[in-house]
Amino acid sequence: xxxxxxxxxxxxxxxxxxxxxxxxxxxxxxxxxxxxxxxxxxxxxxxxxxxxxxxxxxxxxxxxxxxxxxxxxxxxxxxxxxxxxxxxxxxxxxxxxxxxxxxxxxxxxxxxxxxxxxxxxxxxxxxxxxxxxxxxxxxxxxxxxxxxxxxxxxxxxxxxxxxxxxxxxxxxxxxxxxxxxxxxxxxxxxxxxxxxxxxxxxxxxxxxxxxxxxxxxxxxxxxxxxxxxxxxxxxxxxxxxxxxxxxxxxxxxxxxxxxxxxxxxxxxxxxxxxxxxxxxxxxxxxxxxxxxxxxxxxxxxxxxxxxxxxxxxxxxxxxxxxxxxxxxxxxxxxxxxxxxxxxxxxxxxxxxxxxxxxxxxxxxxxxxxxxxxxxxxxxxxxxxxxxxxxxxxxxxxxxxxxxxxxxxxxxxxxxxxxxxxxxxxxxxxxxxxxxxxxxxxxxxxxxxxxxxxxxxxxxxxxxxxxxxxxxxxxxxxxxxxxxxxxxxxxxxxxxxxxxxxxxxxxxxxxxxxxxxxxxxxxxxxxxxxxxxxxxxxxxxxxxxxxxxxxxx
Amino acid sequence: xxxxxxxxxxxxxxxxxxxxxxxxxxxxxxxxxxxxxxxxxxxxxxxxxxxxxxxxxxxxxxxxxxxxxxxxxxxxxxxxxxxxxxxxxxxxxxxxxxxxxxxxxxxxxxxxxxxxxxxxxxxxxxxxxxxxxxxxxxxxxxxxxxxxxxxxxxxxxxxxxxxxxxxxxxxxxxxxxxxxxxxxxxxxxxxxxxxxxxxxxxxxxxxxxxxxxxxxxxxxxxxxxxxxxxxxxxxxxxxxxxxxxxxxxxxxxxxxxxxxxxxxxxxxxxxxxxxxxxxxxxxxxxxxxxxxxxxxxxxxxxxxxxxxxxxxxxxxxxxxxxxxxxxxxxxxxxxxxxxxxxxxxxxxxxxxxxxxxxxxxxxxxx
Numbered sequence: 001x002x003x004x005x006x007x008x009x010x011x012x013x014x015x016x017x018x019x020x021x022x023x024x025x026x027x028x029x030x031x032x033x034x035x036x037x038x039x040x041x042x043x044x045x046x047x048x049x050x051x052x053x054x055x056x057x058x059x060x061x062x063x064x065x066x067x068x069x070x071x072x073x074x075x076x077x078x079x080x081x082x083x084x085x086x087x088x089x090x091x092x093x094x095x096x097x098x099x100x101x102x103x104x105x106x107x108x109x110x111x112x113x114x115x116x117x118x119x120x121x122x123x124x125x126x127x128x129x130x131x132x133x134x135x136x137x138x139x140x141x142x143x144x145x146x147x148x149x150x151x152x153x154x155x156x157x158x159x160x161x162x163x164x165x166x167x168x169x170x171x172x173x174x175x176x177x178x179x180x181x182x183x184x185x186x187x188x189x190x191x192x193x194x195x196x197x198x199x200x201x202x203x204x205x206x207x208x209x210x211x212x213x214x215x216x217x218x219x220x221x222x223x224x225x226x227x228x229x230x231x232x233x234x235x236x237x238x239x240x241x242x243x244x245x246x247x248x249x250x251x252x253x254x255x256x257x258x259x260x261x262x263x264x265x266x267x268x269x270x271x272x273x274x275x276x277x278x279x280x281x282x283x284x285x286x287x288x289x290x291x292x293x294x295x296x297x298x299x300x301x302x303x304x305x306x307x308x309x310x311x312x313x314x315x316x317x318x319x320x321x322x323x324x325x326x327x328x329x330x331x332x333x334x335x336x337x338x339x340x341x342x343x344x345x346x347x348x349x350x351x352x353x354x355x356x357x358x359x360x361x362x363x364x365x366x367x368x369x370x371x372x373x374x375x376x377x378x379x380x381x382x383x384x385x386x387x388x389x390x391x392x393x394x395x396x397x398x399x400x401x402x403x404x405x406x407x408x409x410x411x412x413x414x415x416x417x418x419x420x421x422x423x424x425x426x427x428x429x430x431x432x433x434x435x436x437x438x439x440x441x442x443x444x445x446x447x448x449x450x451x452x453x454x455x456x457x458x459x460x461x462x463x464x465x466x467x468x469x470x471x472x473x474x475x476x477x478x479x480x481x482x483x484x485x486x487x488x489x490x491x492x493x494x495x496x497x498x499x500x501x502x503x504x505x506x507x508x509x510x511x512x513x514x515x516x517x518x519x520x521x522x523x524x525x526x527x528x529x530x531x532x533x534x535x536x537x538x539x540x541x542x543x544x545x546x547x548x549x550x551x552x
Numbered sequence: 553x554x555x556x557x558x559x560x561x562x563x564x565x566x567x568x569x570x571x572x573x574x575x576x577x578x579x580x581x582x583x584x585x586x587x588x589x590x591x592x593x594x595x596x597x598x599x600x601x602x603x604x605x606x607x608x609x610x611x612x613x614x615x616x617x618x619x620x621x622x623x624x625x626x627x628x629x630x631x632x633x634x635x636x637x638x639x640x641x642x643x644x645x646x647x648x649x650x651x652x653x654x655x656x657x658x659x660x661x662x663x664x665x666x667x668x669x670x671x672x673x674x675x676x677x678x679x680x681x682x683x684x685x686x687x688x689x690x691x692x693x694x695x696x697x698x699x700x701x702x703x704x705x706x707x708x709x710x711x712x713x714x715x716x717x718x719x720x721x722x723x724x725x726x727x728x729x730x731x732x733x734x735x736x737x738x739x740x741x742x743x744x745x746x747x748x749x750x751x752x753x754x755x756x757x758x759x760x761x762x763x764x765x766x767x768x769x770x771x772x773x774x775x776x777x778x779x780x781x782x783x784x785x786x787x788x789x790x791x792x793x794x795x796x797x798x799x800x801x802x803x804x805x806x807x808x809x810x811x812x813x814x815x816x817x818x819x820x821x822x823x824x825x826x827x828x829x830x831x832x833x834x835x836x837x838x839x840x841x842x843x844x845x846x847x848x849x850x851x852x853x854x855x856x857x858x859x860x861x862x863x864x865x866x867x868x869x870x871x872x873x874x875x876x877x878x879x880x881x882x883x884x885x886x887x888x889x890x891x892x893x894x895x896x897x898x899x900x901x902x903x904x905x906x907x908x909x910x911x912x913x914x915x916x917x918x
Contacts, residue, residue: 448637451604452695454624455631456651456702463625466650470641 014369015382021366022388024413025428029403030395036406037251050252060249063234064256067215070149070230074214075207077154081305082161082206088298089162090169093287095299100306102536104159107309109532111489111506113219114525115152117513118312119143120224121319144226152224153214155309160213161206168202169195174283201271208268215260216396218492219506223513231257232398232492239402239496247406254399261394313529320526324519337523345508349527352505355419356487359426363434364480368472370431371438389432397492400425405496417499425497426487434479441475442468478539485535489528553580554615554705554738556601561610563593563600563762570596571762574610578740578755583732585741587749588759589785594742597759598708601740603627614705630699630737631708635715636691638683638698644670645679647694651702669697672731689720696728700735707732709741713748725752746786750774758782780909783830783902790873793906794829796821804898810869814846816901820913827912828904833863833876835900839893847895848873852886866892 040047054060085104089097107115122129123143133140141147172195180190218232225233231253239250290298323332341349374386392400404425408415415421445468453463491506498507505524512521561574571593578584586594599605601612603624612619619627630651639647648669652662670676673693683691692712699707709728713721729752732739743749749756750770758765758773758781766778777783784791794814797806805818807829814829821827839847850868857863861876862885875894879885886892903912 446635446637448633448635449639451602451624452631452633452637452639452698453650454604455602455627455629455708456698457625457628457654458650459623459625462654467639 011373011377014373015377015379015385017366018370018373018385018389019381021428021431022385022391025424026388026391026395029400029407030391032406033251033254033399033403035251036248037255039248041248050248053249054252054256060234060253063229063231063253064260066146066228067230067232067257067260070146070153070221071211071214073146073150074153074157075211077150078158078161078210079203079207081154081158081309082165083203084301085158085162085305086165086169088302090166090285091287092295092298093289094302100302101163102540103306103310104162105536106529106533107156107313108159109485109489109536110156110313110529111219111491111509111525112152112156112217113223113491113506113510113513114316114528115156115312116148116220116224117509117518117521117525118315119148119152120513121315121518122312123148144224145228148224148226149221149228149230152220152312153217155312156220157210157213158305158309160209161203164202164206164209165199168199170285172198172285174285177285204271205268208264208271212261212264212268215264216257216398216492218396218398218495219510223510231260232396235398235402236496239405247402250402251406254402257396258394258399261396265394316522316525317529319518320522322519322522324517337519340520341523341527345503347501348503348505348508349524351419351502352488355423355426355502355504356484359423359430359487360480360484362423362427363430363483364476367431367434367479368438368476370435372442372468374435375439375442389435392429392432395429397425397429397490398496400429401493401496404493417502419502421497422494422502422504425493426490429490429493430483430486434483437475437479438472441472445471481535481539485532488531553736555580555613556584556706556738556740557611557613558597558601559611559613561597561600561607561612563596563605563607569762571600571607574764576757576764576767578738581736581738583729583739583741583752583754585743585749585753585756586759587743587746587756587786588765590744592759593762594744594759595710596762598631598710598740598742601706602629602631602708628702628704629706629708630702630704631710632692632695632699632712634711636683636688636695638686638691638694640683642682643679644675644681644683644686644694647683648698648701651698655702665701665703666697669701672700672734673697673727688716689724692716692724696731700731700737704737707737707739709739709743711742711744714743714745721748728752750786758785760785777902778911780828780830780904780911783904783911788833788874789830790833791828791830792871792873794827796825796827807901809848810871812848812869814896814901815898816903817898817913820911821903824905824912826906828906828909830902830904831896831900833874834861836873836875836894836896838877839895841895844895846898846901847893849891849893852888852890852892854888855886857885862886864892866894 037050038046038048040049085100088094089100094100120143121127123140124130127143130140130143143151176198177190177194180194181187185193216232218236221228221230221233222236229237235250235253235257238253239247242248242250289295320337321333321335323330323334323336370385370389373382374389395403404421405416407413408421415424449467449471450463453467454460458466489506490504491510494504495507495510498504505528509521509524509528512518512524556576556578558574558576558578561571562569563571574597576584586597588594596605600607603619603622607620614627614629639650642650645666648666649662652665657665666679667676670679673696675690675693675697678686678690678694683694686694692715695712712728713724716724725748728741741749741752750773753770755767755769756773757767760781766773766782768776773782773786777786780791783789792809794807794809794816796816797808799805799818799821800815803818804815805821807814807816807827809829816829841847848868850866850873853865853867853872855862855864857879858876860878860880862879864875864877864886866873866875875892877884877886904910905912
């Protein structure tokens with residue numbers, strides 16, 4: 001079924017709504033960012049002064065270098081962790097593969113700054129691991145700075161590599177590898193000549209996502225970076241120091257960050273379009289049983305990797321039950337930290353749930369409608385809309401936050417300090433994922449099903465309601481749960497947009513960490529972890545979807 | 553029972569002309585097949601009749617009703633899809649009841665009609681199954697029951713058997729045919745499988761390049777093809793360009809088949825000095841008679857055993873012809889390298905215009 005061309009129907013309205021959303025919440029704020037980067041601070045005239053400053057002062061260039069270095073190292077170590085995990089779990093019989101996947105996804109989905117904060121408690125100046133290692137004569141490197149960022153980023157993002165790679169390894173038809181061996185190639189030769197080239201697109205795809213995530217990550221470098229500024233924290237610092245004036249340098253740094261992100265996305269598209277293999281999957285690959293010694297080694301590697309990434313989460317949960325007195329942990333265990341949250345700052349918790357809930361409803365409804373239009377309509381305007389909707393992929397949260405605060409701090413749309421601005425930030429950051437996922441679910445639904453409905457006498461509206469929508473339901477709901485998780489854990493945009501009464505849990509955690517109130521931070525982090533874990537469980541249990549859901 | 557009339561139909565996709573100058577008169581209760589290679593426009597025609605595409609020109613009548621501007625969901629046609637299109641989120645019962653619920657029939661009548669439809673396709677007892685628990689053949693039966701249950705004016709089949717395995721295909725086509733005859737619903741059936749078309753149809757329209765090449769009963773299409781495309785698409789046929797000599801008495805004419813003189817029907821060849829000669833493998837006869845006409849001698853190049861016959865590739869005069877030999881016993885199967893002497897009766901020789909491919913002679917005009 002194609003959408004009617006001439007009628008001014010609901011789908012035309014949806015398309016117009018899509019354009020309105022993109023223009024008001026993406027183009028308008030981003031254009032302001034762009035404008036301010038070319039505006040002289042003193043005179044307000046058009047000038048390149050901000051750009052000259054950026055490229056002439058080592059302070060700025062260093063942040064650029066830091067960002068690149070951190071992203072490259074994170075990508076490298078994510079591969080070091082992700083490749084063996086993917087290979088062992090997909091090719092050999094490893095007990096508890098599901099558990100390993102679940103735990104690594106939990107680490108992936110948990111708020112970025114929780115991992116960072118947890119590593120501080122372990123490896124900070126008084127961290128128990130640091131004390132332990134120095135007692136046996138090993139001096140660990142300073143946790144504040146690049147080491148800490150790369151450590152916690154790698155341990156968070158490696159599942160992008162392992163899950164995508166395992167997904168690819170599991171869909172290589174067994175007969176391809178068998179054909180290679182049949183033609184006389186040894187198993188090592190088969191690996192390098194057949195298997196590796198076939199999984200290369202998944203590997204580069206995963207690596208670029210890690211690079212991108214690390215580049216635009218704000219929470220981790222903010223919490224653990226110390227004086228080591230990367231582009232995202234630099235933009236934030238510039239913005240907060242420029243409050244009184246026009247946000248010229250913050251805008252300039254934002255544009256640089258966006259340019260870097262665009263390059264990565266372009267590379268990713270190029271890489272994935274260049275190598276696309278399609279082959280029939282008739283014989284699924286089998287998992288070989290390893291000999292005892294080798295099997296033990298493989299299990300050890302897999303469990304070690306996942307344990308390392310789960311450790312920070314466990315530590316947080318552990319600390320949340322420690323008794324505290326203000327910023328100081330005291331002896332014994334209890335629920336004091338939780339009590340404190342619910343008695344002192346229940347508003348923060350409620351805010352997080354309410355804002356995320358509203359955002360998810362908006363994301364799901366509008367995302368599904370837009371996904372439908374994009375999947376089914378062939379018009380030029382819809383193609384343009386599809387492209388515009390990809391913008392949030394290259395806009396780090398920090399940049400979007402700066403754009404929002406500039407654009408919506410004046411007429412005609414004054415939203416500063418409201419809950420709406422935070423909800424809209426959640427909404428626009430997650431909308432493209434929802435649109436893409438709805439469109440791809442729709443593309444998997446055979447158009448003949450809708451035609452059959454129409455042929456049997458059901459008008460298009462009724463057909464959509466009785467055939468299409470029920471078939472999309474599980475995809476929409478699991479997508480909504482993913483949006484819920486990301487919204488609950490959002491920090492980088494909302495930290496620029498909140499005021500006292502609109503504070504959310506991630507912001508409170510960040511502030512508590514900075515102020516040293518680790519008890520509050522741990523308890524709140526634990527709440528977020530539980531929300532994340534329960535959401536994952538629901539997706540797995542009720543929608544029967546594998547771990548791949550979480551990385552799309 | 554509904555007749556279907558299609559008048560001067562044309563359909564374009566952008567610049568591509570998918571259908572042009574389509575005229576068809578399908579009789580009430582007829583099993584009518586659109587046969588052609590993939591991309592020929594047969595499915596486009598079926599989907600235009602169903603209302604999924606709108607024609608650029610021409611009219612479609614279902615019975616006496618002009619349906620050009622009737623949307624697909626109001627046309628009351630029952631379509632059976634190539635990939636079944638059974639709703640995966642509904643049970644067998646719900647699938648078959650879908651069109652009846654849309655029509656707001658009373659619950660009791662829905663139940664009765666679903667029961668009858670499922671009985672017709674031998675799926676009684678499967679009401680509560682979900683489609684993922686059904687085989688391909690069973691799913692297609694659900695598709696058929698669903699289309700029949702709404703008592704459509706016409707059943708539309710879009711290559712319904714192409715996803716089934718060979719044995720099931722043969723079984724199902726018998727069933728489709730018998731259920732269609734039993735209910736007396738006019739049917740249009742799209743297929744690229746010429747054998748299927750010959751077996752199942754009352755009449756066949758051979759389609760190519762968006763045009764109807766020939767309409768006729770199965771034997772007519774096979775025995776009396778109107779052009780070279782129909783001749784080569786339906787069944788196996790040998791073709792060879794020949795030069796024609798002066799006409800003889802008795803309605804025959806001499807033709808030079810690679811230097812061998814053949815007698816061929818003269819009708820329709822007036823004024824032509826060249827033509828394409830075609831003859832079917834089963835029309836070739838073995839002969840010991842040295843004086844018989846249209847006779848060639850050749851060596852067996854290869855043999856494929858087909859059951860009751862053996863298909864022999866025979867090398868004659870620098871070309872290879874296909875010859876079907878009846879083989880009741882093992883020793884009837886020729887050996888590779890064996891020399892055979894065969895003749896093609898003049899009555900089995902079909903002649904086509906060398907340029908246009910149109911049939912020469914009265915045969916094509918029936």
